[in-house]
Amino acid sequence: MTKFHVCAAADLPSGEAKRIESEPAVSVFHVGGEYFALADLCTHGDASMADGYIEDDCTVECPLHAARFCLRTGKALSQPAYIDLATYPVSIEDGEIYVTVESAA
Amino acid sequence: MDDDQIRSLVDSRNGTVKPAIYSDAQLYELELERVFGRTWLFLAHESQIPKPGDFFNTFMGEDPVLVVRQKDGSVQVMMNQCRHRGMKLCHADSGNTKAFTCPYHGWAYQVDGALQSVPLEKEAYRGKLDKSKWGLIKAPRVESYKGLIFANWDESAPDLVTYLGDMAWYLDGFLDRREGGTEVVGGVHKWMIDCNWKFAAEQFCSDQYHAPYTHASAIQVLAPTPQNKPDGSPLGDGQTERPAWANGLGGVQFAGKGHGSAFFFTENADANVWVGGEVSAYFRETYPEAEARLGKVRALRLAGHNTMFPTLSWLNGTQTLRVWHPRGPGRIEVWVFCIADKAAPPEVKEALKKSHARAFGPAGFLEQDDSENWIEVQKVLRGHKARQTDFCMQMGLGFEERREDGIPGITNGTFAETAARGFYQRWVDLMTGKSWNEIEAAGAAWEQEVIDA
Numbered sequence: 001m002t003k004f005h006v007c008a009a010a011d012l013p014s015g016e017a018k019r020i021e022s023e024p025a026v027s028v029f030h031v032g033g034e035y036f037a038l039a040d041l042c043t044h045g046d047a048s049m050a051d052g053y054i055e056d057d058c059t060v061e062c063p064l065h066a067a068r069f070c071l072r073t074g075k076a077l078s079q080p081a082y083i084d085l086a087t088y089p090v091s092i093e094d095g096e097i098y099v100t101v102e103s104a105a
Numbered sequence: 106m107d108d109d110q111i112r113s114l115v116d117s118r119n120g121t122v123k124p125a126i127y128s129d130a131q132l133y134e135l136e137l138e139r140v141f142g143r144t145w146l147f148l149a150h151e152s153q154i155p156k157p158g159d160f161f162n163t164f165m166g167e168d169p170v171l172v173v174r175q176k177d178g179s180v181q182v183m184m185n186q187c188r189h190r191g192m193k194l195c196h197a198d199s200g201n202t203k204a205f206t207c208p209y210h211g212w213a214y215q216v217d218g219a220l221q222s223v224p225l226e227k228e229a230y231r232g233k234l235d236k237s238k239w240g241l242i243k244a245p246r247v248e249s250y251k252g253l254i255f256a257n258w259d260e261s262a263p264d265l266v267t268y269l270g271d272m273a274w275y276l277d278g279f280l281d282r283r284e285g286g287t288e289v290v291g292g293v294h295k296w297m298i299d300c301n302w303k304f305a306a307e308q309f310c311s312d313q314y315h316a317p318y319t320h321a322s323a324i325q326v327l328a329p330t331p332q333n334k335p336d337g338s339p340l341g342d343g344q345t346e347r348p349a350w351a352n353g354l355g356g357v358q359f360a361g362k363g364h365g366s367a368f369f370f371t372e373n374a375d376a377n378v379w380v381g382g383e384v385s386a387y388f389r390e391t392y393p394e395a396e397a398r399l400g401k402v403r404a405l406r407l408a409g410h411n412t413m414f415p416t417l418s419w420l421n422g423t424q425t426l427r428v429w430h431p432r433g434p435g436r437i438e439v440w441v442f443c444i445a446d447k448a449a450p451p452e453v454k455e456a457l458k459k460s461h462a463r464a465f466g467p468a469g470f471l472e473q474d475d476s477e478n479w480i481e482v483q484k485v486l487r488g489h490k491a492r493q494t495d496f497c498m499q500m501g502l503g504f505e506e507r508r509e510d511g512i513p514g515i516t517n518g519t520f521a522e523t524a525a526r527g528f529y530q531r532w533v534d535l536m537t538g539k540s541w542n543e544i545e546a547a548g549a550a551w552e553q554e555v556i557d558a
Contacts, residue, residue, distance in 0.1 A: 045213070046222040051203045063203040064213040064222050080211075080224070 006090075006097035009035075017060070019050035022101040026088055029071050031058050035090045036071040037099040043067075043076060043083035106131055108537040117530040117551065120499030120522065126532070127301035128486045133434040140415055140535050141166025143259035145268050147417040147428055148172045148182060150442065151252045152288035153199065158216055161199045163440070164430045165256060170244065171195055171205070172254060173216050182244035182256040183218040194241075198293070205241075214241055251280040252287050261541050271514035272364035272413055278403035279411070279421055282395040285447040290454045294441040296467045300479035302416055302431040303532070305439070308475065309410045309418035310365030311358065311524035314500065317350055319478060323470035324348055327379040327463075338382020338456075343389070344375045349408045356409075356519030357512055358501075360555075362548055363531025365524025368409030368421070375407055379464045379471070380423060383456035387449060388422070402512060412524075414531055419444070424457060425465040435483050441465065498522045498529070505555045515552050527551070 004020050006028045012018055017029045025040040027050040038060075040049050047064040054060050058071045067081035074085040091098045111132070114123045126132060149161040154174040161172045162185060169185035171194070185194050187207040194205045194214065204221060206213040213222040218241035223234060244256035248265040250273075255265055266273060280287050298305070308315065327340060345352070349369035356369035374392035375385060388407055395404035407422035419426040424445060430438040443461040445454045464471045485491045501521030508516050517523040530551045531544075538544035 045211075045224055046226075047204075047213070064206050065211050065224065066206075 001100055001102055003098055003100045006099055009092055009095050009097055012097065015054050017050040017052070017054060019048060020099060020101075022099075024086075024101075026099055026101050028090060028097060028099055029054060029060060031056070031071060034058075035092065035097060037088035037090045038069065038071065038074050039086040039088075042081065043085060044081040049085070106135070111135075111536050112533055115529045115533045117498075117526040117533075118554070120497065120502045120526060121495045122498055122529055123495060124486050124492050126529075127303060127483065128434055128492055130434050132536075133431070135536060136431070137166050139538075140532065141168075141431065143257065143262055143535065143541070144415055145246075145248070145255045145257045145262065145265050145413075146415075147253055147255055147413070149254045150287070150289045150444070151180075151249060151254060152447070154180070156201060158201045158203060159199075160195065160197075160202060160216075162195055162197060163428075164438075165244070165258065166431055169193055170256070171241075172256075173218075175217055180247055180249070180254055181217060182247050182254075183241040184243075186242070187212050188220065188239045188241065212239075218243055251277070253280070259541070263541060263545065268362065269413065270362045270364070271359065272361060272366070272411075274403075274513050275359060275364075275366040275411055276413065278399055278406055279419055279426075279444070281398060282404070283391060283398070283446040283448045284394070287444050288447045289442045290445045291443055291458045294439075294462075294467050296439050297432070298437050298439055298476050298479060299435055300437060300476075300483040301434055302429045302437045303528075304479040304482060305429045305437060305475075306412050306414075306416050306418060307525050307528050308479075309420075310412035310414075310528045311360075311367070311522055313350065313356075313358070313367045313410065313519045314522075315475075315478070317348075319474045320471050323379070323464075323474055327470060338386060340381055341379070342382025342385060344380075344385045345371070345373050349375075350519070357508070358517045358519050358521045358524055359512070359514045360505075360517075360524040360527035361514040361552065363414030363528050363535075364412060365528060366409065366411040367519045367521075367524070368406045369519055370402075371405050371408075374405055375422075380460040381456040383453055384460050387453045387457075391446070391449075400511075402510075412528070414528060420465070423461055423464050425461055427465075435486075441467075498525055502526075503558055505558070507556060515555055523555070526555075 012030045014030050014032050017027045019027045019040050026037050027040040029036045042062045044067045047062050049060055051063045052060040059068050061068045065080055068077040069085050074087040076084050089100050114126050146165045148163050149172045153161050157174055157176045159174040170182050171185045172182050187194050189212050192207050192209040194207050204213050211224040215221045220236045220239045245260045246257040248255055354370040358367035374389050412418045416429040426444050427441045432438050445457050501517045505515050505517050505523050534544045534547040
């Protein structure tokens with residue numbers, strides 16, 4: 001278990017995401033005051049979900065092949081993805097965002 | 106068709122052309138390679154793709170290309186064609202993207218054209234596909250000139266400024282009136298006309314002659330009047346009543362390297378009679394700045410026509426800029442942009458947009474007149490006998506000169522076909538020339554011969 005500092009909450013506006021170079025890479029998303037952390041690599045292809053299109057219904061769409069995932073649960077919501085994205089706990093401490101990643105190694 | 110046969114179609118020394126150049130399918134195929142495959146082609150205005158990932162979807166001849174702003178601010182031009190089965194990658198007119206994904210099998214490319222992701226790469230290609238070899242095909246030459254982005258497939262072509270030659274002087278008068286340059290206002294109007302691309306390009310290059318008669322009714326309807334508009338400044342408010350050609354002050358036609366331009370001298374900073382009052386007032390108010398930047402002749406020039414060979418045309422004053430994308434020997438796709446000084450106030454840009462659409466939009470008064478002529482000529486050329494008939498292109502033949510007042514290039518009076526003869530001479534030189542050195546030398550020889558005659 002490793003706890004990563006992401007950035008100051010003020011530096012991640014709603015509708016944006018930030019990728020953490022953990023192993024595996026994780027991305028933290030901000031939607032309307034809520035923060036979510038998911039595995040960054042799309043389960044369908046070689047795409048960074050941090051580059052995806054974040055929608056108001058708390059989903060993210062892969063920038064390459066339009067697979068959609070739920071930001072709350074990581075669930076794969078549409079073709080061509082079948083496999084869910086892993087989710088990770090996020091915390092805000094003194095205005096700073098942290099994510100805890102269970103290393104695969 | 107061999108080179109001698111192609112040369113026999115155009116006699117620029119005696120002012121004749123054979124209409125096969127407008128109708129022959131075999132010549133058209135050669136044009137795609139020898140004209141559109143090696144000239145500088147206008148693609149987009151810088152203002153249309155300001156941010157990284159912004160793209161504009163257009164064509165070089167018949168080849169679909171994407172003009173894409175890169176992360177480092179540079180612009181790259183790449184074929185809009187997937188390397189797997191050739192599917193058109195991107196179908197949006199313009200926009201912003203993180204990647205271009207093919208709708209067919211899903212090959213996905215980065216905005217710099219590199220192949221990023223191939224679906225089922227491990228299972229289907231067994232890890233054997235070298236993705237670094239399958240990026241999008243890029244135009245090797247991309248250059249901007251005062252906001253206009255051009256590309257060229259030919260690595261041996263002269264640079265853009267050399268290619269423009271004296272035409273740059275005339276283009277500057279359109280793009281450089283005010284500090285900050287220009288931008289495109291509004292969207293891009295696109296429509297089809299059933300005519301050969303050379304009818305449209307040549308008319309904007311060389312033909313002032315059609316205007317007083319072809320456009321007689323439009324000019325009548327759009328004449329300045331204080332009554333016809335209750336809100337805002339009436340059409341043509343404060344402008345000289347007569348069109349420029351009726352003022353008797355003379356004018357100039359320019360020809361060089363296949364490009365052409367013409368305008369009339371005037372004493373007033375007027376656009377033509379067909380712009381809104383807000384626009385004509387703007388031109389009068391900003392005249393001192395334009396004069397300081399361009400000198401009197403070009404600052405006063407707010408009318409007249411221009412073509413940069415082969416297919417970029419524009420009109421000063423109504424601020425229309427258009428590309429005649431070829432679509433076979435008998436059809437063009439017209440793409441029209443309205444160009445404004447970036448520094449113009451928003452209400453002037455709005456008025457200009459309306460003035461532009463009124464005169465040269467798809468239903469524009471003057472646009473309709475022109476299209477009708479080109480379509481009817483093309484229809485006549487379906488006839489066997491019609492295609493054997495020489496066309497007369499002798500207007501002003503032998504009256505060419507080089508001026509001593511700073512207006513550059515080979516010139517003639519406004520009503521002349523010097524620029525048309527230069528346009529078709531450049532066309533022949535490109536269609537038969539083996540190298541750019543040969544093409545440039547042939548063009549220079551023609552210009553010398555014209556002056557010596």
